[in-house]
Amino acid sequence: MSKAKSASASRNPGARPASSGPSEASLPLALTAAEQDLLGRALRFLVNVQAAPFIARARREGYAANEHREGWRLFKLAAGEQRPLEHLFAEAASGGGVEGAERMQLLREVDVFENTWFPRTRAIIRRVVARERREGFEAAFFKHLEPQTLGSTVTTSVGTYLRRLEGLARNSDGDAKKVHRTLAARGLTEAKVQQVRDLLARLEAGAGAQAQPPRVPAAELARAWREQREGLEGLRDWFNDWATTLRQVFPVKAQIQLGLTAVRRTAAAGEVIEEDVPLDEDEGAEGEAAGAEPLLG
Numbered sequence: 001m002s003k004a005k006s007a008s009a010s011r012n013p014g015a016r017p018a019s020s021g022p023s024e025a026s027l028p029l030a031l032t033a034a035e036q037d038l039l040g041r042a043l044r045f046l047v048n049v050q051a052a053p054f055i056a057r058a059r060r061e062g063y064a065a066n067e068h069r070e071g072w073r074l075f076k077l078a079a080g081e082q083r084p085l086e087h088l089f090a091e092a093a094s095g096g097g098v099e100g101a102e103r104m105q106l107l108r109e110v111d112v113f114e115n116t117w118f119p120r121t122r123a124i125i126r127r128v129v130a131r132e133r134r135e136g137f138e139a140a141f142f143k144h145l146e147p148q149t150l151g152s153t154v155t156t157s158v159g160t161y162l163r164r165l166e167g168l169a170r171n172s173d174g175d176a177k178k179v180h181r182t183l184a185a186r187g188l189t190e191a192k193v194q195q196v197r198d199l200l201a202r203l204e205a206g207a208g209a210q211a212q213p214p215r216v217p218a219a220e221l222a223r224a225w226r227e228q229r230e231g232l233e234g235l236r237d238w239f240n241d242w243a244t245t246l247r248q249v250f251p252v253k254a255q256i257q258l259g260l261t262a263v264r265r266t267a268a269a270g271e272v273i274e275e276d277v278p279l280d281e282d283e284g285a286e287g288e289a290a291g292a293e294p295l296l297g
Helices: 033-048 052-060 065-079 085-095 100-128 134-141 152-170 174-185 190-205 218-246 252-258
Strands: none
Touching (some): 033 252, 052 252, 100 134, 100 152, 100 174, 100 190, 152 174
């Protein structure tokens, strides 16, 4: 039950799905703020839950040795602990060939596309899809797909969007076809889509820059990229599972020590506001207070 009025805004998780193609894997994996927060809070929990007062109560709720080992396994995978340094050098050489003003201009063009077509697509889905299906349709299309800040992460989100768009075109579902036709009629033609694909390809290939080819095979990079992404999603699910269970048995002070609850101070009076928010909500408007944040990523 909320202890203060909610300052949160409902939105989809920010974590991005694992990619099966090497194009995304060739880019350096950049963690979002939510993913970095997940790693920090999961580490705090894994370390502090070992203290005698905490582990005794956690065990009574089913937190056994195998669950603790699984948490550490997922944390290490999500943090990239098992990735050799050669992978990171290879990613940087492959995805960072465009430098300075040229790279920034390409990223801005991709960012403009994202800021234009993500909200338009949401609005079109809610307009043309049958009323009884639109919520599920929108949630499926935008699953793990949120606008990103200017940087390499925007190329990943736009690449995912383009694959979802291709899925609409191939789908035999009437609503999917209707959304695809409407988007094309509004200007998102195949020619426009190809322009964006070309932008992404230039960013990934270094726009013709003579970069040294990575010594790590592309398939190995792609596999490691997917495994780390899967680790992040697995860690988020594992942490949310135990955070939901243990917040019900630990007092607030213990929750904070364990990373199960985040506390924010209001910008004005500096007062601490604690609140539990649903699992499908995240931090609200800037400058407002958000308390317990079970949704990570």
